[in-house]
Amino acid sequence: MAKEKKILFLGLDAAMPDLVKKFVAEGAMPNTAKLMDQGVFSRLETVFPPLTAAAWTAIVSGAGSGTNGVPSLMVKHPGEELDHWHTSFDRNEVLCETLWDVGIKKGKKVALVNWPVTFPMGAINEENGCQLAGALNPPFRYFFMPLWDVASSACFSNKLLHCNQIPGRAVKLETKPAEGWKNLPASKKPHLEFEITVPPTYVKGYKMQVLVYASSDEGYDRMLVSESKDAKVAITDITLGEYGPWITRNFDARDYNRNGRFRFQILELSKDGKDFKLYQSSINMADPYSVPASLSKEVEKVAGTYMEVDDPWAFMDGWMSSDLYLEQLGLHANWWGTATKHVLENQAWDMAFSWVGTIDHVEHALYSGIEPTSRVYNEKTAPFCWHMIRETYRQVDQNIGKILEAVDLNETYVVLISDHGMTHLDWNPFVKEHLQRAGLLKYNLDLSTDDPSNLSIDWKHTKCHPLEPCHAHIFINLKGRDPQGIVEPKDYEKVQEEIINCLMGMKNPENGKNVVAYALKKKEAARLGIYEGPGFDRVGDVLYAWNPGYMSHPFIYRTAIKYRDGSERVRANPELYEQAILCKNFPELIKETVAENGGDHSAVCGNFTGVHLAEPTLHDMHACMLMVGPGVPKYERKFPARIIDVCPTLSKLLKIDVPKDAEGGVLYDVLDRIEK
Incomplete structure (x- = not known):
């Protein structure tokens, strides 16, 4: 009897078919290139509205929002106030059957890795598979907030920094001579200090003391963070650019109490100690985020600490450099690749679903910089924007290669898929x-x-x-x-x-x-x-x-x-x-933008320049699908499929029932070409 085939979804949020093809042709995505040489490629018309939770729910169910219950970024329940809403990333909002629901009924083991709309934990139990994290997890309660679980990032500086998201995240303060400290580290210059609250806004924070000192004759180069004025019990002691250790504390949020995890990084520190930027990362959940619970620690040993989201807002507001943001995007992509590979190699699975969101975030920040029809497009800054976007695709591709090391393509169908495209803003x-x-x-x-x-x-x-x-x-x-x-x-x-x-x-x-x-x-x-x-x-x-x-x-x-x-x-x-x-980080971009605003530097504040809210049928709004595996030939579909057609088609390929709520059809031009 023939062995039943496995299936692995690799969800690449906002991966655009034209950009994938471009970067493959340029050699920036060699692993994807290998897959394209041996698999089916199709553009996909996404759902209305073309938003993350709605589209990913449609991909795994074959159903649109009138059926699946996820109509937008938010969900309004009948009978509630018109300005009251629920996050669409809560799996409890989903009203339809999914592909993994069908698989579980057939006795298949399912692995979910950071897949959207699967949080809180419990979408999968230990009997039928495993689950690791859940991208964009609730509580994503307040639409004006960036995506995090406890509180957003913050930056403490002697300058008045831009803060396009949430007043209070950028805190202006000054250093002063240190007083009342014990166990001070050796310093070539007088110790300086300032006090911070972590986080400074949104939830009740912790008072912390920051000590600035000079470990060499060149000037101030280190910061020490302690919850008391005792350097011996410091929770962080770092130099410029260095990541501090992860710190876990308990927080009372607006509607719940939970553990959160964050770390510090010095983004700027002048030798005289006057100019500085101390960055506090987003405070992500530190409670168990896997089923079984032991899987969290296993993955952390090989992939590092789970970070719910990278921080494009810190980049767009000019807190961190483009190189540092690109490094942060790489850390997220590497966690995704390493964590996914570990799950595939160490957990039993027949169906696996794994997601990464870094492409979406860099396109939100910079897409207008590569789109000539945008009013902010500038030929001088386009190469910088292309570089940032290309490198993010490259990072994801490198991790696709890492994941495929754990996959036998003779017995597994691998589906690279995105949820929507992008347009300028x-x-x-x-x-x-x-x-x-x-x-x-x-x-x-x-x-x-x-x-x-x-x-x-x-x-x-x-x-x-x-x-x-x-x-x-x-x-x-x-x-x-x-x-x-x-x-x-x-x-x-x-x-x-x-x-x-x-x-x-x-x-x-x-x-x-x-x-x-x-x-x-x-x-x-x-x-x-x-x-x-x-x-x-x-x-x-x-x-x-x-x-x-x-x-x-x-x-x-x-x-x-x-x-x-x-x-x-x-x-x-x-x-x-x-x-x-x-966004203002590229020097030439600052120059051009200041000129366009009449020389007013205060007008240079970053916000989104890429969005996905236009008609789903538009060329640039298309998602894409690339499928390889046993018997799958090289074939590019001439016309776009619908995103809701993917689930019914793969159900037929796997010889399992189509989810009962599916509205999409079967792509027989694909199935008829696959050798049985």
């Missing part, structure tokens, strides 16, 4: 402000604080509210359905039309072109591949897609109007759009 429309001016929403802004939660909704005068963070779905405040509903059911379609008119009336502030590609009523959702399945009541009353170059802005900022006498008045920001700015 020019402008962030303030969606709530647009809706307010159209008389559809009324907000109140607390002008006394910069906290992003300073905005509240006046429900008595609000007809609709977007699903945070204002991507793709808008819900009507319907009487009899929603807690504070004001729209009469008879006026439901009228308000839908008012919302659509508002969205389609939004124009590019420079050229007057539409920023929204289309906006549809919920009853038309099938045109977007959203059908009336178990998750349909989570779908907005109006759905819309952005044209390339746009991503909604969920905030309303405060702004100050200054008068000649020095006084000022604070009010809500009246702007309708915020421009995207390519």
Whole structure:
């Protein structure tokens, strides 16, 4: 009897088919090149909206968001306030059957490595396989936050640093002569000190003392961190660029208590001790993150400590250099490759699913830098952006090679797959402000604080509210359905039309072109591949897609109007759009961007310049699939498949049932070419 074949998914978030082909041709992805020479390659049309959790759920289920229950970055449950939501990365939000659910029923062993929408632990138990971590794991509770588990990164400096995400993360302070310390290390210059709180914002932090000293005659070169003024019990003692040891502490977050893990790194330290930047990494979960629990320690011995996410925000805000961020991306890719290889070699498995997200992050930061149609594209800075993106693909490819060392292609189908493509970003429309001016929403802004939660909704005068963070779905405040509903059911379609008119009336502030590609009523959702399945009541009353170059802005900022006498008045920001700015780290980029902003260096602040919110059918929004294995020939499909077709096709290939909720079809042109 023929031995049953295994299958290994390698999920490469945001890997773009054209870039994969380009880097393969250039020799930057030799391992992928070998696979392309012997396997099936296809472009894939992704789901609507083309977002991470929605797309990865569709890949493993064959079902779109009307069925799988994951409609966007966030999930709104019926009957809850319109501005209340749940993270879509919580596996408990998934309403459909997955490929591994079917496999387990057939007695197959499943291995999940950092796969999205599989956290909290428990998607797999010890009887049917193993699980290691879960990318973008909950609690990803507050949409304006970067992705972490306890708290974000922070930077302590004598300079006022940019901080495009979360006020309070960049802390300005000064060194002063050290006083009251015990067991001081030898120093060629007088010891200096400053106090920090870790983390400085979001959750209650720990007070820590930082000692700056000079181990040589050249000047200050080391920092020591202690929770008391006793250098003998220091938790970190590092020099410039060096990574400190991982530190575990218990944190009281807003809605839970758990252990978190972080470390320090000196990003800058002048010889006179005046200029410095001390970086605190994101505080990632330190509680068990594997099934069985022992697997976490096993993997840490070979791959190092699990970090939930790299930190593009520190790079975009100019805290860390491009070289250092590229190194950080490499650390994540290496953890992925080493951890995956260890699981494949040491755990029983028939079906394995492993994911890496570094390509997505570098493209979010720099994609406009390689896209000539972007308003921030510059020929002088394009080589730098190409280098960063190419090297990230190269890092991932190196680890694909590492993983394949543990795989027998004569008995295993290997599927390299991505979830969506990427487009440039020019402008962030303030969606709530647009809706307010159209008389559809009324907000109140607390002008006394910069906290992003300073905005509240006046429900008595609000007809609709977007699903945070204002991507793709808008819900009507319907009487009899929603807690504070004001729209009469008879006026439901009228308000839908008012919302659509508002969205389609939004124009590019420079050229007057539409920023929204289309906006549809919920009853038309099938045109977007959203059908009336178990998750349909989570779908907005109006759905819309952005044209390339746009991503909604969920905030309303405060702004100050200054008068000649020095006084000022604070009010809500009246702007309708915020421009995207390519991050500031590349010296030539700073020069060019400053010139474009009238010489104002303060205007040079990094934010996303790549997004994936445009129509899924667009060329640049395509994902890709590369499959190799026993009997699989070299073959490139002429036309794109749909991302929901992958699961049914592989189910047939493995001779198992198609997940019962699948909506996709079988790619018989692929199956018919595989030797049985």
